[in-house]
Amino acid sequence: MGDDMSLSVLLCDTADEATRLRHDLLASTPDIEVDATIDAFRGVETAARTRPDVIVCSLGLEGLGGASLIRRLLDSSPASAVVVRGDTLDPGLVASALAAGAVGFIGPGEPAATVARALRAAAGGGVALSPAMAMRLAMGLDEAFQRVDAAEAQLTEIRASIDRGTSAKADFLANISHELRTPVTVAKGIAYVLKNPSVPEHERAEFLHQLQTSLDKLMSIVDEIITMAELERGTFELRLAQVDLAPLITRAVDSARDRYPAVEVVAEIAPVLSSVADGPRIADVVLELLDNACRYSPAGVPVELTARALSEGVVIAVTDRGEGLDRAIASKSFDEPFTTGEGTLRKEKAGVGVGLHLARQMIVEHGGTLWTDPLPGGGTRAAFCIPVREDPSADRPATGAA
Numbered sequence: 001m002g003d004d005m006s007l008s009v010l011l012c013d014t015a016d017e018a019t020r021l022r023h024d025l026l027a028s029t030p031d032i033e034v035d036a037t038i039d040a041f042r043g044v045e046t047a048a049r050t051r052p053d054v055i056v057c058s059l060g061l062e063g064l065g066g067a068s069l070i071r072r073l074l075d076s077s078p079a080s081a082v083v084v085r086g087d088t089l090d091p092g093l094v095a096s097a098l099a100a101g102a103v104g105f106i107g108p109g110e111p112a113a114t115v116a117r118a119l120r121a122a123a124g125g126g127v128a129l130s131p132a133m134a135m136r137l138a139m140g141l142d143e144a145f146q147r148v149d150a151a152e153a154q155l156t157e158i159r160a161s162i163d164r165g166t167s168a169k170a171d172f173l174a175n176i177s178h179e180l181r182t183p184v185t186v187a188k189g190i191a192y193v194l195k196n197p198s199v200p201e202h203e204r205a206e207f208l209h210q211l212q213t214s215l216d217k218l219m220s221i222v223d224e225i226i227t228m229a230e231l232e233r234g235t236f237e238l239r240l241a242q243v244d245l246a247p248l249i250t251r252a253v254d255s256a257r258d259r260y261p262a263v264e265v266v267a268e269i270a271p272v273l274s275s276v277a278d279g280p281r282i283a284d285v286v287l288e289l290l291d292n293a294c295r296y297s298p299a300g301v302p303v304e305l306t307a308r309a310l311s312e313g314v315v316i317a318v319t320d321r322g323e324g325l326d327r328a329i330a331s332k333s334f335d336e337p338f339t340t341g342e343g344t345l346r347k348e349k350a351g352v353g354v355g356l357h358l359a360r361q362m363i364v365e366h367g368g369t370l371w372t373d374p375l376p377g378g379g380t381r382a383a384f385c386i387p388v389r390e391d392p393s394a395d396r397p398a399t400g401a402a
Contacts, residue, residue: 003100004216007123010050011036012043012057013085014074021056021085024112025119032116040064053123055105056084059097067100074101081122103127106368180221183214190214224358231361238278238365245314248283249307256290262299265290267308274316276389277366282344282386285359285370290380292356297322297379309388313368319375319384359384 009025011018018036035050035330036159040061047055055367059065064072068084083104084097091224104122106115121127159340193199199207230236246269253267263288280302286305293303301322363370368386375381 001118006031006033006051007054007120008033008050009035009119010043010047010052010055010080010143012038012040012055012061014038014058014061017058017085021112021115025116029116040069043069044076047073047080051061051077052080054082054083056119057082058087059093067096070097070100070102076239078116081125083118083122098127120241124315153320180218183217186214187211187218227358231358236365238281239368240276240278242274242276243279245275245277245279245282246307248279249273249305249316251288252283252286252290253305255287256294256303259295260292263294263297264300264302265294265305266302267305268307268309270309273307273309273314275386277386281362282366285362285384286316286318287358288356289316289384292382293318293320293380294322310385313385313387315385317381319379319381321375321377321379 011021011034012226013021013036015038018038022034022036033052035046036045038061038221040057041064043055043057043061044064057069057073057075059069061069070084073080073082080304081104082102084094084102086093086097087108097105104118104127105120110118128240190207193207194204194211195219214339221366227236250267251267253265256263257265286307289302290305297303297320303318303321304317306317306319307317360370363384363386366386368384370382370384372380372382
């Protein structure tokens with residue numbers, strides 16, 4: 001429709017806006033017929049009777065509004081082009097109006113000439129968006145595309161994380177079956193031998209010691225799995241108390257020496273290491289770090305432990321000078337459970353794969369940090385620091401967060 005052709009318009013708006021738009025259009029646009037109503041239902045009736053070229057409607061009218069009003073107007077006058085007038089430049093509102101059948105959108109405070117051009121464009125079969133609204137819509141679409149890209153990237157990362165978790169748990173099942181098989185086989189064999197009453201007493205005592213060791217290994221694995229489950233559920237509890245960590249660390253060193261007689265463990269432990277902590281849990285962390293250092297060090301190469309009280313808190317470091325645990329593996333083990341240092345099919349050293357992860361979780365539960373550093377000459381130093389609290393509440397359970 002050209003500018004010299006007459007144009008019939010129906011305004012369905014509030015009294016003030018209908019009056020303003022009618023005055024502006026009649027004053028600035030020749031050959032235009034304007035009818036107006038402030039009632040949505042009356043607007044539907046008028047559209048059915050007059051069949052205007054363009055219907056300008058506000059979505060904020062009482063009684064009938066939004067997409068319902070647009071659809072009712074188009075049902076009453078299918079040949080009319082519906083242009084929506086909005087009080088905001090919300091791209092979502094524009095999209096919903098266009099989806100309902102509108103062919104245009106006029107923002108707040110548009111000049112009469114701009115409105116007239118939009119109405120003629122709509123009457124001629126085009127899409128009528130004011131410049132301000134077109135710019136805002138383009139910006140909204142750009143933001144939407146950016147959000148879609150970000151969501152797709154996040155979804156890709158979530159899928160990768162799920163895949164890693166699935167793979168890690170599959171590895172864990174393989175690891176756990178490998179780790180359980182040895183103590184279970186030993187225990188079954190010993191139980192079978194002990195059924196024989198002719199076994200000498202000194203051999204029986206040795207067999208019972210081996211049986212106890214196998215059962216302790218099984219209980220250790222079960223305890224690790226239970227603790228992991230409690231951490232993931234958020235039901236894990238520390239038992240904090242005023243404690244001297246020095247004797248606990250000493251016992252952990254002695255245990256590592258018994259477990260790895262071929263590896264020298266050199267310990268420098270302060271006489272007193274007073275802290276508010278769950279003593280047995282801290283001892284388990286120390287033993288885990290020692291276990292990894294000894295496990296990945298060749299015979300004859302010493303493992304060093306230092307435990308001292310500094311201004312930051314109690315700091316304990318375990319250093320190996322041999323093959324060491326690869327830093328990337330250690331970092332992954334801290335962040336992800338079920339991670340071991342070598343493949344299941346050639347497992348000679350690796351354990352179940354939750355020890356380092358649990359160690360880090362225990363230190364985090366105490367409000368501390370645990371880290372690893374590669375050494376220039378080879379090997380690894382793993383260390384942790386737990387703060388010293390000033391006003392302890394002895395023997396009070398503290399609920400941890402996974």
